[in-house]
Amino acid sequence: MIQFIKRLFKKEEKESIEDLMKKYLIVGLGNIGEKYENTRHNIGFKILDEVATKEGITFESQKLGSISKFRFKGRTFILLKPSTFMNLSGKAVKYWMTKGKIAIENVLIITDDLNLPFGSIRLKAKGSDGGHNGLKDIQAVLQTTKYPRFRFGVGAEFSKGRQVDYVLGKWDEEESKQLSERLEKSVELIKSFGTAGLNNTMNAFNGK
Structure with missing residues (x-):
């Protein structure tokens, strides 16, 4: 990682390698x-937002x-909340990684996951895109699957052929009641990732 950082900035710049290693890019898709x-x-x-x-x-x-x-x-x-829309998330991620001189190990991508029960949280160092278009584009732009990602379970309570409507749908009443505690846990996870x-x-x- 140190060699990667050395290539990203010139010697005359004020930020030291140590400073750069303490910078984290947290991307919510x-x-x-x-x-x-x-x-x-x-x-x-x-x-x-939380x-x-x-x-x-x-x-x-x-x-x-x-x-x-x-x-x-x-x-x-x-x-970072990309303004490129989900399917083109990679462009924003790469731009802010380069601008901030942030190593890929210090990037965390936050995304929804249909394969996890509602409210479940799972942090991984690498993995496939799992059919998620945002992750698919990030993988294509960065040319690697080795970047940390934080998957938040949204469940899969939809009938056949209704997946798009489900993920683009609003949280139901019961989910909304439980969301506050899950968001607090997510904030704790992000801070822990960096520290x-x-x-x-x-x-x-x-x-958990």
């Missing part, structure tokens, strides 16, 4: 626009997405 708000597919946006609320920060529209930042225990967390590391965070949060 979703679609922009009012009609997509509060849908299952936009859980990545919702989790980052982080922003907890930290008392706001998002600003910048190139290829909305950006916000906060510091915690000596780490800098850059929050305790991937493996410790997986052990502490997966399946």
